[in-house]
Amino acid sequence: MAQPPVLIRQDEVEGLLHYKDLIPRLEVALGKFSKLDSAEVIQPVRTTVPLQKYNGFLGLMPAYLVHEDILCTKLVCFYKRESGSTLPSTQATVLLFDPEYGNVKAVMDGEVITAKRTAAVSAISAKLLMPAKSEVLTILGAGHQALSHYNVFTETFSFKEVRVWSRRKETAERFAQSTQGHVTVWESVEEAVNGADVIVTVTGASEPVLFGQWVKPGAHVAAVGACRPDWRELDDVLMRQAEVYVDSREGAVAESGDIILSGAKVFAELGEVLNGTRPALREKTTVFKSLGMGIQDAVSAKLVFEQWKNKH
Ligand SMILES: NC(=O)c1ccc[n+]([C@@H]2O[C@H](COP(=O)([O-])OP(=O)(O)OC[C@H]3O[C@@H](n4cnc5c(N)ncnc54)[C@H](O)[C@@H]3O)[C@@H](O)[C@H]2O)c1
Ligand SMILES: O=C(O)[C@@H]1CCCCN1
Known part of the structure; x- marks a missing residue:
């Protein structure tokens, strides 16, 4: 037995x-x-x-x-x-x-x-897709995923500045106090992402919080929230102007509101980039739409x- x-x-x-x-x-x-x-x-x-x-x-x-x-x-x-x-x-x-x-x-x-493997996959996407000289990291959201992403991104890369925004300022302040390194708290998403090289969206939002007009050309966005076909974190402009990478194409077209509702095309899976069968377009604006995989x-x-x- x-x-x-x-x-x-x-x-x-x-x-x-x-x-x-x-x-x-x-x-x-x-x-x-x-x-x-x-x-x-x-x-x-x-x-x-x-x-x-x-x-x-x-x-x-x-x-x-x-x-x-x-x-x-x-x-x-x-x-x-x-x-x-x-x-x-x-x-x-x-x-x-x-x-x-x-x-x-x-x-x-x-x-x-869930917290660590999701953040680790976002770090893999950033390693492949973020601009060569990335200095500013912005995290939108201040919950569990925000913390695991902060930990792995600061452990893996050397950002000069880390910023956080949350829909409630007190939550962002609490988050900034809980981290090992210095994190600045921002009251508006537009200001928080201004000039950012890497943006991590880890919110519970079901409507867009990040708009393409605010994102620096060439920046990399790891979009981790909005895991239902009718939920969004990113607007149509961003989804259509960026090269979109996913963890699983099959999962993305079934579950990601950001992809389904914007009509954006998936350029590649991260695994295809790792296998060398699709390129990492590091110089372009890139979105990694994460949904999570078994x-x-x-x-x-x-x-x-x-x-x-x-x-x-
Ligand atoms: N892609 C993946 O593999 C994966 C894995 C786990 C969680 N997630 C998703 O990531 C997101 C964050 O997860 P978490 O565990 O950190 O959650 P959490 O509850 O710990 O934190 C959520 C954060 O989002 C903020 N938020 C909630 N609703 C919001 C809204 N309408 N607008 C703006 N901000 C809002 C909260 O204030 C908080 O700061 C969730 O959407 C979750 O479903 C994705
Ligand atoms: O892959 C996961 O673990 C998560 C759980 C929460 C919703 C989105 N995906």
């Missing part, structure tokens, strides 16, 4: 999952995904169950990485919250299976995995489980 699953708590995941290990594994997984070879990676588009009563969704995100033999699924609830709500906007659990036997080997917290959770869960086993 199979052993019962181990339970890996949030604080343990936090201590076991490090960007330096995660980023190279995500790059390999994204590359394999974009080869469209089902002998390598199987990942259906996320199934979402609407929770109308609570203004939210349950997302089911299974994935199987064949050669690494990683079978995993994340279960994630995400919500549109009113300003001032104290309820969480995302809650997630990750299940790691033994693919041969079919039992669950580990049940682990999915919030840290394979990202799968490689993260494998890493966490490996590290956990080393310690037990």
Whole structure:
């Protein structure tokens, strides 16, 4: 009989999952995904169950990485919250299976995995697509993703200035106080993004907050929020003037309001750039539209489980 699953708590995941290990594994997984070879990676588009009563969704995100033999699924609830709500906007659990036997080997917290793997993928996109001399980083939003993005972007790159905007100034101020380095707080998005080389949008918005007319030509935007077909973070002008990169084309055309409603064309998947089959147009204005993928959770869960086993 199979052993019962181990339970890996949030604080343990936090201590076991490090960007330096995660980023190279995500790059390999994204590359394999974009080869469209089902002998390598199987990942259906996320199934979402609407929770109308609570203004939210349950997302089911299974994935199987064949050669690494990683079978995993994340279960994630995400919500549109009113300003001032104290309820969480995302809650997630990750299940790691033994693919041969079919039992669950580990049940682990999915919030840290979601925060870190999403930020790590945005850092991969910035590494490929941001202007060669990038000095100013602006983060729009001041929640969990804002913090993980701040951490990995400042760990990986050397920005001279980091700015933050949030719809409530107090939240942005709290965010700036919580970071290791100096972050300036801005009251308007237009001013916050003026001259920025890299802009990260990590808001719960369902209407555009970032407008193309404010974005410096050649800047790179990592657009992480707006994960429903009728939600937006970016306006039509930006979507149409930028070269648009995605994590998964199939996911993007099914789930991204910014892509579907603007009619913007997807130029490439990040994995195609990593594989060298599509170019990184670093000198152009670029948008990386992130939606999140089961394979990202799968490689993260494998890493966490490996590290956990080393310690037990
Ligand atoms: N692409 C991915 O893989 C991925 C993964 C996880 C989360 N997300 C999305 O990223 C976004 C941020 O997630 P989080 O965990 O940091 O959430 P969070 O609740 O911790 O933070 C959300 C931030 O957005 C702000 N915000 C909320 N509604 C807004 C609005 N209408 N206009 C402007 N700002 C608004 C909040 O004030 C807060 O600063 C969410 O949309 C979430 O669904 C995407
Ligand atoms: O890929 C994810 O984990 C997230 C969860 C919240 C909604 C968007 N995608």
